[in-house]
Amino acid sequence: MTSPTRLDRNPRVRITDVELLSSAWYVLRRTTFDYQHRDGHWTTEQRETYDRGNGATVLLYDRAGATVLLTRQFRYPVYVNDHPDGMLLETAAGLLDTDDAETAIRREAQEETGVRIGELEHVFDVYTSPGSVTERLHCYAAPYDPADRGTGGGLAEEGEDIEVVELRFEDAMKMIGTGEIADAKTIMLLQWAALHGPFRPTS
Numbered sequence: 001m002t003s004p005t006r007l008d009r010n011p012r013v014r015i016t017d018v019e020l021l022s023s024a025w026y027v028l029r030r031t032t033f034d035y036q037h038r039d040g041h042w043t044t045e046q047r048e049t050y051d052r053g054n055g056a057t058v059l060l061y062d063r064a065g066a067t068v069l070l071t072r073q074f075r076y077p078v079y080v081n082d083h084p085d086g087m088l089l090e091t092a093a094g095l096l097d098t099d100d101a102e103t104a105i106r107r108e109a110q111e112e113t114g115v116r117i118g119e120l121e122h123v124f125d126v127y128t129s130p131g132s133v134t135e136r137l138h139c140y141a142a143p144y145d146p147a148d149r150g151t152g153g154g155l156a157e158e159g160e161d162i163e164v165v166e167l168r169f170e171d172a173m174k175m176i177g178t179g180e181i182a183d184a185k186t187i188m189l190l191q192w193a194a195l196h197g198p199f200r201p202t203s
């Protein structure tokens, strides 16, 4: 869950109350705090935070074949918000649980795509939805060998049903434009790959 660091780092923020609203699966809290605005006056604010811990994701790429390996699975939250069928194309990803980010992403990549990651590059860490969700997502990239690609599929006991989808990098980039790739972490990592990563222009 969120880091145990003390919340007295910002002198403009004084937390006065934290209420647990729900802990059915992950944790929803309502926090009341006094906040000092830039002009010096104080107001009392409330914010709900949804805490499902932190996560990690990896862009699997094959430079020689000019492909990337993605996953497709049903995501209910996007289905209720206008996605045509909720079958979202994403980089392999998972929650850290009790692991560090590198251990977690090696585990999730294998569970979801069948790929055993060797060399692993840290790209950036991002807050995915800072107005309401506490999550920080650790983003990585790693080469994969198409011959090593397994079946993946996710954990059946967790209700996962994950299709492994190999795309030409060029096609994946076009699919950002058409909206067929609409997941934020996936778009960020594909664009990083085109600008600074394995598919950057060679000079």
Ligand SMILES: Nc1nc2c(ncn2[C@@H]2O[C@H](COP(=O)(O)OP(=O)(O)O[C@H]3O[C@H](CO)[C@@H](O)[C@H](O)[C@@H]3O)[C@@H](O)[C@H]2O)c(=O)[nH]1
Binding pocket: 025, 026, 054, 055, 056, 057, 093, 094, 095, 108, 128, 135, 137, 158, 159, 160, 185
């Ligand atoms: N019963 C139940 N199960 C749930 C619920 N929410 C999640 N689960 C189960 O918990 C699993 C979590 O799978 P992970 O692979 O660990 O996480 P993820 O959902 O893929 O999350 C990753 O991707 C997210 C979307 O981009 C990221 O937000 C997250 O950080 C992480 O990287 C889900 O597949 C599902 O089986 C729930 O409310 N109820």
Ligand SMILES: [Mg+2]
Binding pocket: 092, 093, 094, 095, 108, 112
């Ligand atoms: Mg996952």
